[in-house]
C-alpha cells in the first residue's frame with residue numbers, strides 16, 4: 001500500500017517532488033476539500049450501498065441540510081436553493097421532520113449520536129414554528145447523545161439581526177451552539193460577494209444571539225476573498241472579536257469547484273504567500289485577544305479545552321466517526337461508503353414523499369488510500385495530524401504509508417514532529433497547498449496532471 005518511491009538511491013522520492021511541483025503550479029487545486037473534483041471520484045469509484053447494514057453502525061453523527069438562502073454568495077458551492085417560496089420551505093421542513101422520524105425508528109436503540117449539526121443553506125431562513133417542529137423531531141435523539149453542546153445550528157447576520165424569535169425557538173428547542181457566517185465586515189467585499197443584505201447587521205445579530213442565551217457562539221470569517229486587503233481582513237477579525245464570540249473559524253477562500261462563482265475567476269486570485277500573510281495576521285490577533293489554537297488550525301476558541309467547533313465536526317475530524325446526512329444533497333460516510341442525497345430539492349422531496357428513508361444520489365466506494373486522503377486533509381483543518389488516531393481508524397501505521405512524504409515535509413520545515421504525530425510548523429500556513437498535496441493519492445495526482453494537460457492544449 002505504501003506509495004512507491006522510484007528514486008532509489010536518492011534522498012527524495014520522485015513522487016513527492018512531482019506532486020509538490022504540481023501543487024506549486026496550481027496551489028488553488030490543493031484545498032481542504034478532497035477529492036480535487038467530483039468527476040475524479042465519479043469516473044473511478046462509483047459504488048453501491050446496502051442501507052440496512054449502514055444503519056447498524058454503533059455510532060453515527062447526524063447532519064441536517066436546509067438548502068434555502070436569500071441569494072447565493074459568490075464564494076459558495078453548497079447545494080443552495082434561492083427560491084423565496086413560503087410553501088416550498090414549509091413542505092421541505094415537513095419532509096425533513098418525516099425523514100428524521102423514519103431514521104430514528106430504524107436505528108437500533110443503542111446507536112450513539114454524539115453530535116448533530118443543522119446547516120445549509122441558511123437554516124434560520126425557516127419560520128420559528130418550522131424550526132420548532134424540526135427540533136421537536138430531534139428531541140428524542142437526545143437519548144442517543146454523548147457529548148456536551150451536541151446540537152449546533154448555522155445562521156447569518158441579517159437573519160439573526162432581524163428575527164430574534166427564530167433564535168429563541170432554537171434555544172427553546174435545545175440548541176446550545178450557534179454559528180454565524182459573518183465572512184467579512186467590509187462593505188465593498190460583501191457587495192462583491194453578493195452579500196449586501198448583511199451590511200451593518202453584525203452587532204445587532206450578536207446582541208440578539210447573546211440575549212437568546214446560547215451556550216456557545218461561533219463566528220465564521222473568510223480570508224483571501226477578491227479585493228480583500230490586509231487592512232480589511234484585520235478589521236473583520238477585530239470586529240468579530242468585539243462581538244464577544246466564544247470561538248472564531250477562519251476559512252481560506254476557495255476558488256475551484258462547480259457551482260462556485262469564484263471558480264470562474266482566472267486572475268487576481270490570492271497567492272500562497274497572501275494566504276499565509278492573512279492567516280498569520282489573524283492568528284496573532286486572535287491569540288493576543290485570548291483565543292487559543294494550534295498554529296495552522298483555522299479554529300480558535302476562548303474556552304480552555306475546547307476547539308470551538310461543533311461536536312459533530314470534532315467527532316468527524318478527531319475520531320473519524322461515521323456520519324449520516326439528511327436533506328437534499330447531504331453527504332454521508334459509513335465505512336468505505338461515501339454518498340450524497342439527490343441534488344435537486346424537488347427530487348429529494350418527491351422521494352421522501354414516496355416513503356424512502358435515505359434517497360440516494362451519487363454513491364462511491366472508496367479504496368483505503370482515498371479515505372485516508374480525505375481524513376488527513378480534514379484533520380489539517382486543526383493544523384495537525386494525529387497518527388495514533390489514524391492507526392486506530394485504518395489499522396495501519398501512518399508512517400508505513402507516508403514516511404517518505406513526512407521526511408520531506410519535516411526536512412522542508414513545513415511540518416514538525418509532535419508527540420502524537422505532526423503539526424504545521426510556525427509561519428508555514430503559506431505552504432499548506434504543498435503540505436496538502438503530500439496526501440493526494442498517486443491516482444488523484446495523475447488525474448490532475450491530465451486536467452492540466454487538457455487545459456494547456458485547449
Ligand code: SF4
Pocket residue numbers: 068069070071072073076077078080120121122156181
Ligand atoms: S455562503 Fe451561506 S449564505 Fe451564502 S449562499 Fe452559501 S450557504 Fe447561503
